[in-house]
Amino acid sequence: MLDNEVVQTMLRRKSIRKYTEQMPSEEAITTVVRAGQQAPFAYQLCSLLLSREREGHPFRAPLLFTVCVDAHRLERVMARRNWQMVTNDLSLLFFGIQDAALLAENMVIAAESLGMGSCFLGSAPYRAEEIIEENKLPPRVFPLVQLAMGYPAQDPPVRPRYPLEVSLFEGAYPELTDDMIDRAMRVMDEGYLAQGYYRQAGYQIPLEGDRPETFSFENYGWTEHISRKAGQWLASLEDLLEPLAMCGFHVTPGS
Numbered sequence: 089m090l091d092n093e094v095v096q097t098m099l100r101r102k103s104i105r106k107y108t109e110q111m112p113s114e115e116a117i118t119t120v121v122r123a124g125q126q127a128p129f130a131y132q133l134c135s136l137l138l139s140r141e142r143e144g145h146p147f148r149a150p151l152l153f154t155v156c157v158d159a160h161r162l163e164r165v166m167a168r169r170n171w172q173m174v175t176n177d178l179s180l181l182f183f184g185i186q187d188a189a190l191l192a193e194n195m196v197i198a199a200e201s202l203g204m205g206s207c208f209l210g211s212a213p214y215r216a217e218e219i220i221e222e223n224k225l226p227p228r229v230f231p232l233v234q235l236a237m238g239y240p241a242q243d244p245p246v247r248p249r250y251p252l253e254v255s256l257f258e259g260a261y262p263e264l265t266d267d268m269i270d271r272a273m274r275v276m277d278e279g280y281l282a283q284g285y286y287r288q289a290g291y292q293i294p295l296e297g298d299r300p301e302t303f304s305f306e307n308y309g310w311t312e313h314i315s316r317k318a319g320q321w322l323a324s325l326e327d328l329l330e331p332l333a334m335c336g337f338h339v340t341p342g343s
């Protein structure tokens with residue numbers, strides 16, 4: 089592989105879930121946010137909320153950004169130009185989620201390059217009501233994801249990823265054979281088990297219903313973890329349609 093400082097920064101990054109007391113400087117915060125903003129965008133359909141009140145933050149991180157899909161600001165701009173939004177909310181959300189994700193990931197890499205660490209938190213959409221209230225969000229602003237940030241007080245290993253064999257396809261999407269899938273699963277599971285990830289976290293997702301538990305920290309790896317998540321959680325569309333509607337986004341026909 090080729091190697092340079094930018095690639096090294098990207099390849100050494102890992103989620104940080106323990107932070108020092110040090111508060112990043114105003115200059116560091118501005119640098120990270122400006123680097124984020126300079127990501128490619130479709131419509132600039134996103135904005136950031138920043139909290140520096142570590143006591144209420146996950147991992148007591150000094151900084152907590154809430155990355156929002158923001159149609160409010162564009163609608164204000166359009167109104168000044170005597171235009172009204174006709175783009176449907178699903179399209180706005182697709183573009184807004186991409187704008188927000190690209191901005192947030194630029195922030196993550198900028199932070200890493202400045203000696204900081206970060207960790208995304210996915211619960212924001214499901215806590216929309218509380219986030220709206222705390223931050224006085226106007227309608228048409230949707231809390232997509234949160235990003236904890238600060239100086240790392242831990243140095244966990246870089247986590248494994250699927251091999252390129254099942255990630256990069258040229259020409260046509262291949263038939264994924266059982267052997268290919270098994271190889272990919274081995275890379276992920278052996279990687280996480282060797283790092284003792286779930287053992288250190290002391291956490292296995294409990295099985296719902298009457299499925300008997302057959303896993304221990306000896307063999308509970310990432311593929312079982314992610315299967316339990318996607319096989320048990322967030323089955324109902326309402327889980328997301330409700331918070332979206334609360335924020336003024338309507339994505340079902342006729343709504």
Ligand SMILES: Cc1cc2nc3c(=O)[nH]c(=O)nc-3n(C[C@H](O)[C@H](O)[C@H](O)COP(=O)(O)O)c2cc1C
Nearest residue numbers: 101102103104105207208209210211233246247248
């Ligand atoms: C959208 C999104 C939501 C996430 N939510 C959480 C979360 O709620 N809690 C957490 O500890 N990590 C969360 N993460 C971090 C992932 O667990 C982490 O990125 C993944 O396990 C890979 O590990 P790495 O970032 O160290 O390479 C989230 C990541 C993303 C992109």
